[in-house]
Amino acid sequence: MTEKNRMNLATISKFREFGLLGFIVLLTIVIQFLNPAFLTLGNLTDLIKNTAILSILALGMMLVLITRGIDLSIGATLALSGMIAALTVSAYPDLHPLLAILIGILVGVVCGVVLGFLVSKVGILPIIASLGLMNAFRGLTFWVGGGEWISAYQMPSSFKNIATSSFLGINTLVIIAIIIFLYFYYFVNNTITGRQIYALGSNPDSAKISGINSHKIYMIVYTMMGGLSGLAGVLWVSKFASAQGNTASGYELTVIAACILGGVSINGGVGKVTGVLLGAVLLGVLDNGLPLIDVSPFWQMGIEGAIILVAVLFNTIVKKTVEKNNRLRRVI
Amino acid sequence: MKKFSLLSFLMLVLLTLLVACGGEETGSDEGNGDSDGGGDDAGERHAIIFKSTGNPFGEKLMEGFEDAITEAGDEAILRAPEQPTVEGQIQIIEELISQQVDSITVVGNDYDGLEPVLTKAKDRGIKVLSTDSAVNGNSRMVHVNQADPEAIGRIQIEAVAEMIDNEGQIAVLSATSQASNQNLWIEWMQKELEKSDYDNIELVEVAYGDDLRDKSVSETEALLQSYPDLKGIIAPTTVGIAAASKVITDKGLQGEVVVTGLGLPSEMAEYIENGVSPWMYLWNPIELGYLAGYTANMLVAEEITGEVGDTFEAGDLGSYEVTETEDGTEVLLGDPFRFDADNIDEWKDVY
Numbered sequence: 001m002t003e004k005n006r007m008n009l010a011t012i013s014k015f016r017e018f019g020l021l022g023f024i025v026l027l028t029i030v031i032q033f034l035n036p037a038f039l040t041l042g043n044l045t046d047l048i049k050n051t052a053i054l055s056i057l058a059l060g061m062m063l064v065l066i067t068r069g070i071d072l073s074i075g076a077t078l079a080l081s082g083m084i085a086a087l088t089v090s091a092y093p094d095l096h097p098l099l100a101i102l103i104g105i106l107v108g109v110v111c112g113v114v115l116g117f118l119v120s121k122v123g124i125l126p127i128i129a130s131l132g133l134m135n136a137f138r139g140l141t142f143w144v145g146g147g148e149w150i151s152a153y154q155m156p157s158s159f160k161n162i163a164t165s166s167f168l169g170i171n172t173l174v175i176i177a178i179i180i181f182l183y184f185y186y187f188v189n190n191t192i193t194g195r196q197i198y199a200l201g202s203n204p205d206s207a208k209i210s211g212i213n214s215h216k217i218y219m220i221v222y223t224m225m226g227g228l229s230g231l232a233g234v235l236w237v238s239k240f241a242s243a244q245g246n247t248a249s250g251y252e253l254t255v256i257a258a259c260i261l262g263g264v265s266i267n268g269g270v271g272k273v274t275g276v277l278l279g280a281v282l283l284g285v286l287d288n289g290l291p292l293i294d295v296s297p298f299w300q301m302g303i304e305g306a307i308i309l310v311a312v313l314f315n316t317i318v319k320k321t322v323e324k325n326n327r328l329r330r331v332i
Numbered sequence: 333m334k335k336f337s338l339l340s341f342l343m344l345v346l347l348t349l350l351v352a353c354g355g356e357e358t359g360s361d362e363g364n365g366d367s368d369g370g371g372d373d374a375g376e377r378h379a380i381i382f383k384s385t386g387n388p389f390g391e392k393l394m395e396g397f398e399d400a401i402t403e404a405g406d407e408a409i410l411r412a413p414e415q416p417t418v419e420g421q422i423q424i425i426e427e428l429i430s431q432q433v434d435s436i437t438v439v440g441n442d443y444d445g446l447e448p449v450l451t452k453a454k455d456r457g458i459k460v461l462s463t464d465s466a467v468n469g470n471s472r473m474v475h476v477n478q479a480d481p482e483a484i485g486r487i488q489i490e491a492v493a494e495m496i497d498n499e500g501q502i503a504v505l506s507a508t509s510q511a512s513n514q515n516l517w518i519e520w521m522q523k524e525l526e527k528s529d530y531d532n533i534e535l536v537e538v539a540y541g542d543d544l545r546d547k548s549v550s551e552t553e554a555l556l557q558s559y560p561d562l563k564g565i566i567a568p569t570t571v572g573i574a575a576a577s578k579v580i581t582d583k584g585l586q587g588e589v590v591v592t593g594l595g596l597p598s599e600m601a602e603y604i605e606n607g608v609s610p611w612m613y614l615w616n617p618i619e620l621g622y623l624a625g626y627t628a629n630m631l632v633a634e635e636i637t638g639e640v641g642d643t644f645e646a647g648d649l650g651s652y653e654v655t656e657t658e659d660g661t662e663v664l665l666g667d668p669f670r671f672d673a674d675n676i677d678e679w680k681d682v683y
Binding site: 035037038040042043046050138141142145147148149151152153154164236240241242244245246247249287288291292294296297298 | 545578
């Protein structure tokens with residue numbers, strides 16, 4: 001029985017991804033038809049580069065959502081680590097960019113550990129704990145930055161090169177995103193901890209009974225999320241060559257949207273790395289494509305929302321059809 | 333029991349942290365007002381509300397405002413909501429009304445949205461004025477403007493025309509599509525473009541980056557993709573102009589596409605030095621805040637009423653006259669200030 005259920009789930013998620021992929025292709029064709037500049041090498045490079053940070057964050061968020069949690073503090077964590085990294089490099093221009101990245105990750109990890117602790121040991125609901133920390137981290141960002149922005153001229157070029165340099169013709173941001181994607185693919189599918197995350201998400205009680213240390217798992221997912229937010233913060237500041245107190249304000253919702261689009265269930269236990277990647281790409285295509293087609297700015301947000309809704313509906317219908325077929329085939 | 337006490341302790345720590353952070357923001361602002369405003373305890377209280385916290389332009393504006401108020405021996409209250417929303421400003425204004433301040437200077441997040449609460453303030457005898465970003469004529473007694481919107485709009489077209497030798501396609505990258513000051517400047521840009529001198533210049537698109545880094549970058553990239561012959565971008569907003577300049581720099585299009593508009597000197601120093609933006613404009617926010625402070629003082633002292641023709645002296649700045657606009661009256665600071673390779677070094681550390 002469980003064997004069969006798992007198989008059904010597998011088919012569903014496969015279908016979901018195909019549905020999403022089909023939708024992206026459809027959208028691409030429409031945009032390309034309206035503006036032939038869309039499918040050019042230059043534009044696609046921009047698109048992938050701009051989606052890199054989103055996909056890094058979405059992968060971390062996927063783990064959090066799978067454990068039935070949510071992290072609303074990532075935008076603030078991103079801003080805080082970006083600000084601290086920017087302040088550090090402006091004070092020590094000779095600092096190696098790798099060290100700047102490490103500082104950012106470290107700040108993010110600390111933020112993640114605090115949240116993980118509140119969620120796992122203290123038992124505060126993730127949405128409440130992260131909401132509180134979101135404001136605390138945002139306030140901290142204004143405080144360390146003294147309300148000022150760190151501008152391009154204050155950052156050494158080695159730091160700005162993190163986002164503009166490329167390796168084998170591929171932008172560094174994209175390479176970092178690919179490495180993280182591959183690692184996550186391996187981590188969730190092939191490691192014991194990775195599988196335990198899913199087990200805990202689909203049924204926390206039986207997971208605990210079967211000997212999974214839930215505290216440890218919660219700590220791991222929130223710390224990873226924090227670390228990735230910290231990394232994203234440094235990349236963000238390097239990419240835009242500016243650190244503000246309100247950097248990426250509200251970005252957590254975009255990240256969550258990418259996960260939901262990618263088929264991650266808010267109820268926990270369900271979510272695939274490839275799906276999340278497709279979800280991020282869909283949002284990337286929208287962000288890149290909508291400015292290219294000549295629509296009124298008043299409509300742009302509405303269209304973006306409508307397309308997201310249609311994509312989710314499309315997914316749900318496919319999922320329901322598959323489920324219905326499965327039920328019909330079930331032997332009672 | 334042990335677990336419970338640990339939990340309470342943690343909650344306490346968290347709360348202290350939150351309070352400490354919250355207190356830091358408002359505390360430092362009001363603290364400054366108190367310490368500088370000493371000497372005259374019975375002084376009036378003048379409040380200024382900026383769009384949102386943590387904006388360097390706003391910090392300087394409020395600094396100038398505070399200078400003017402403390403010079404007069406009064407107390408300045410500096411406030412701003414965390415997010416640039418009307419709701420946040422309404423809440424702050426309600427608080428200020430119940431504190432019975434003498435004047436409220438607001439940098440509006442919305443042209444019409446603050447009317448009910450500002451009318452309420454005026455009914456309670458509080459003098460209401462706006463600066464930088466105006467609120468509608470019914471909500472305010474007078475608006476203190478950086479420069480004539482007409483001059484701001486026209487000067488940016490003149491600048492871009494000079495940079496591209498009066499020929500080629502240009503585009504505008506603005507803030508949000510509802511931003512009242514940006515929209516007004518763009519209207520004047522379009523009027524300036526009607527002149528026959530600019531017959532060979534074509535304004536191909538007005539794009540909106542919403543003052544967000546990522547969106548402004550996407551919009552700039554889209555402009556470059558859609559119009560391969562684009563010669564210039566005018567961005568009359570600080571985030572937009574820096575984001576557009578960054579894109580041009582990264583793509584190595586220096587000299588092919590110029591960027592100008594209104595930007596913060598610190599944000600633009602890099603791009604003025606590397607030639608992406610030969611020059612750009614902004615007013616002096618310290619002087620703007622200073623003038624707003626003086627105007628607030630004059631209104632409370634009832635030396636002016638905000639009617640057309642009122643004149644007053646504003647400390648070091650000289651004398652000013654209240655003039656008429658399409659909606660309400662205003663005081664004009666002066667022409668926007670030009671930042672170029674020669675003077676950017678001395679300004680980039682200021683704001």
